[in-house]
Amino acid sequence: MDIILVGHANTAQAFKEAVEMVFGKVENFHPLSFSPSEGLEELTKKIETAINPQKAEDTLILTDLFSGTPYNAAAGLVMHHKAADVIAGMSLPLCLEVALSAGQMTVPELVKHVMANTNEYVKCLSEVVQESQKEEDDF
Amino acid sequence: MIIKLARIDDRLIHGQVTTVWSKEANANRIIIVSQEVFNDPIRKQLLKQASPPGMKVNIVDVEKAIAVFNNPKYNDETVFYLFTNPSEALALIEGGVPIKTLNIGGMQFKDGKKQITKAVSLNEKDVAAFRKLAKLNVNLDLRVVKTDPTTNILTKIDETFGPE
Numbered sequence: 001m002d003i004i005l006v007g008h009a010n011t012a013q014a015f016k017e018a019v020e021m022v023f024g025k026v027e028n029f030h031p032l033s034f035s036p037s038e039g040l041e042e043l044t045k046k047i048e049t050a051i052n053p054q055k056a057e058d059t060l061i062l063t064d065l066f067s068g069t070p071y072n073a074a075a076g077l078v079m080h081h082k083a084a085d086v087i088a089g090m091s092l093p094l095c096l097e098v099a100l101s102a103g104q105m106t107v108p109e110l111v112k113h114v115m116a117n118t119n120e121y122v123k124c125l126s127e128v129v130q131e132s133q134k135e136e137d138d139f
Numbered sequence: 140m141i142i143k144l145a146r147i148d149d150r151l152i153h154g155q156v157t158t159v160w161s162k163e164a165n166a167n168r169i170i171i172v173s174q175e176v177f178n179d180p181i182r183k184q185l186l187k188q189a190s191p192p193g194m195k196v197n198i199v200d201v202e203k204a205i206a207v208f209n210n211p212k213y214n215d216e217t218v219f220y221l222f223t224n225p226s227e228a229l230a231l232i233e234g235g236v237p238i239k240t241l242n243i244g245g246m247q248f249k250d251g252k253k254q255i256t257k258a259v260s261l262n263e264k265d266v267a268a269f270r271k272l273a274k275l276n277v278n279l280d281l282r283v284v285k286t287d288p289t290t291n292i293l294t295k296i297d298e299t300f301g302p303e
Contacts, residue, residue, distance in 0.1 A: 022154040024286030096158045120192050128188045139197060139207055 001102040001110070002059045004050050004083070005031040006043070006070035007090055015095050022092070023099045034070050044073040051083055060107050061086040062098065085111050093121040140208050142237070145220040147228060148244035151176070155244065156221070157191040159285050164219035168195045171221045172204045172231055194219075201227055205234040225268035232275060240278040243292050255295040258283045266300050269293065 003026075005012035012031035019026050030050050034043055047070075051059050061078070063070040066088035074086040084107035087094070094114065101110050144164035148156060151171055161169070169190065176182050177200045190196040199207065204220075207213060220238065222228045224246065232238050246252075248260040255261055259281065261269075273279060273293055281290040297303075 022284070023159055024284035092154075093158075096154075100158065100162060117192075125188065129184070132188050132190070139199070139203070 001028060001105075001107065002052060002055055003029045003098055003102060004047060004059060004061045004074075005029060005063075005090060005095070006034060006047060006061060006074060007031075007064040008034050008068065008070065011064060011090070015090060015092065018092050019095045019099050023096055026099050028102060029095075029099070032070075038069075040069055040073055040076075043069055044076055047073055047077055048082055051077070053082075056082055057084050058107060059083040060098070060102075060110065062090045062095065063088050064090045084108070087111065087114065089118070089121075091121055094118075140213050141215070141217045142239075143217045143219055144242065145222070145228065145238045145240065146242040146244050147222045147225060147246060149223040149246050151221055151223065152186050152189045152191075152196065155284055157189070160242075160244075161191045161194060161219065163285060164217075166194065166217040166219040168197060168216060169219045169221055170204060170207070171196065171198045172201060172227050173198065173223050174200045174227070175223065177203075201230045201234065204231055205236060208236045225265050225272060229268045229272055229275075232272070232277060238277060240280055241272065243279065243281045244283050253299050255292075255299045256281065256290075259292075259295075261296070261300075263300075266296055269296060270303055 005015055010033045012033060016026065016029045016031045019029065032046055032050055061074040061083050063074050063086060065071060071086060071088045077083050078086050097114050097117065098110065101113055105113065143166040144160065146160060171186060176186065176198050183198045186198060187196050228238065228241055243259060245258045246260055248254055252260040252262045269279060269292055279292045281292040281295065
């Protein structure tokens with residue numbers, strides 16, 4: 001599976017580097033930047049160029065903000081069958097989950113798997129501590 | 140207890156461990172075997188709250204780890220052992236816990252240690268423990284992330300500390 005990462009400014013490249021720090025090399029991750037001087041059309045072209053047309057059905061796009069320009073550009077491409085799907089909400093846990101599963105699933109399977117676990121991606125200490133105190137003590 | 144994975148990583152539960160190695164281990168529990176952490180209630184609580192989804196985290200000393208391993212109550216439990224250093228891993232193995240492969244992920248640099256790779260620094264005590272582990276036929280797999288190539292830590296030890 002090919003993963004195209006698109007985020008505001010240079011976040012996509014940074015996410016790829018972060019994934020490699022935790023997971024290891026991800027040759028199938030293709031990060032794209034989005035700068036203030038670019039518009040929807042330009043970004044759409046940039047994303048389209050990064051997709052291997054032979055692998056459209058096996059290409060997932062990750063963007064940062066739902067209904068931001070990267071998402072809107074990606075959504076347009078998916079509607080035109082230039083990529084399989086797009087997920088907004090790019091974060092390190094999301095990217096890692098995708099890196100872990102990309103080799104073993106189709107895009108629809110991976111999307112289903114990721115979307116079922118989104119509650120694992122944001123955590124707060126005070127809530128987690130409350131939860132873990134309900135559990136048993138050491139042996 | 141069924142041993143799924145054993146790793147030395149003095150950051151214990153952190154990104155590489157919660158995402159990749161925990162999934163690789165696919166175990167019910169992470170058991171951290173460390174006298175130092177066992178004696179530190181705040182660190183214990185911090186580690187417990189950081190447990191990966193669906194996994195229990197226990198912090199024990201070597202003695203307790205051996206007792207738990209031999210407790211029939213946990214016969215069917217799968218475990219992922221974490222250590223901060225090779226000496227406690229060696230003590231556990233000498234105590235009868237049959238760890239066949241020990242993954243070495245991270246041991247940070249401190250005064251009195253020599254750096255052998257980007258992520259691993261050792262002192263003489265560590266070196267002696269690794270050499271003893273090798274003599275007990277424990278496979279010593281030096282790998283930070285899963286996709287790194289496997290290196291036997293003894294090769295790196297000999298390069299830095301000289302042959303035994």
